[in-house]
Amino acid sequence: MSAVELIRIEGVSKRYETTSGAVDAVRDVSLAVRRGEFCTIIGPSGCGKSTLLAMVGGLVQADAGRVLIETQPVTGPDPKRVATVFQDPGLFPWRTAVENVEFGLEIQGVDGKRRRAVATELLGPLGLRRFAEKYPRELSGGMRQRVAIGRALAVDAQILLMDEPFGALDEQTRVLMGEWLLDIWRRTERTVIFVTHSLHEALALSSRVVVMTARPGRIKSVIELPYGYPRLMESAEIVTLRAKLWSEIRDESLRAMGEA
Ligand SMILES: Nc1ncnc2c1ncn2[C@@H]1O[C@H](COP(=O)(O)OP(=O)(O)OP(=O)(O)O)[C@@H](O)[C@H]1O
Ligand SMILES: [Mg+2]
Structure with missing residues (x-):
């Protein structure tokens, strides 16, 4: 290679x-x-x-x-290295938009304050700043998709x-x-x-x-x-x-x- x-x-x-x-x-x-x-x-x-x-x-x-x-x-998922935005957003319905974006960082053990800061910063350009505290069911289809993009980008995967x-x-x-x-x-x-x-x-x-x-x-x-x-x-x-x-x-x- x-x-x-x-x-x-x-x-x-x-x-x-x-x-x-x-x-x-x-x-x-x-x-x-x-x-x-x-x-x-x-x-x-x-x-x-x-x-x-x-x-x-x-x-x-x-x-x-x-x-x-x-x-x-490749033998299985490696979320630290590979982040994925799926065709179906697959958000966690029990988590708000900002909590969904934080998910990968939480798995990586990033502390709460830092997680929230990274996720909040991403929500701006995604056009979701005012929707941070909404649950997926309260978002439009396009908004859900954007939360999924934020979730993938929050993790600094290569x-x-x-x-x-x-x-x-x-x-x-x-x-x-x-x-x-x-x-x-x-x-x-x-x-x-x-x-x-x-x-x-x-x-x-x-x-x-x-x-x-x-x-x-x-x-x-x-x-x-x-x-x-x-x-x-x-x-x-x-x-x-x-x-x-x-x-x-x-x-x-x-x-x-x-x-x-
Ligand atoms: N889990 C599964 N079980 C059985 N068949 C499947 C499964 N996943 C995909 N397929 C089939 O494999 C083929 C390829 O599916 P795939 O989802 O990879 O296509 P795609 O190119 O992503 O299509 P699209 O542009 O519609 O998203 C399809 O015929 C689909 O029906
Ligand atoms: Mg497809």
């Missing part, structure tokens, strides 16, 4: 056995994620993106292949796995949250693996976009985005890449819908 590589996914496959038959979710995916990279995965619904992320996070065991983080095989973190947000908030995330990513040198269905988000945020095929998910193509930030989304390069990305995703989405 070279020094620039942080995560190496080596030939991973995953099949789910269910009462109504087996589903091949991911097949033979290999990918090296560089240290400090913002790597985005895009692909049709049901192609195995969440499954792939869960294998990187040690939450789902691969049937074949393995995931290495800094040459060590690797951030984000599964459609902005999926439940309205367009405007989504753009602002993307800018905020980009700023955090650039300041803290974290390595991000990000799943989205939004071409715009993929092109605006990522240093690399990985396109997956319809299920069983394989890697269809990898697009490098060696451009600075903020990105000029109307530039000739981005417009060309957008067309390329769309044509690949369109093909796979059509296949996925036909086979579903």
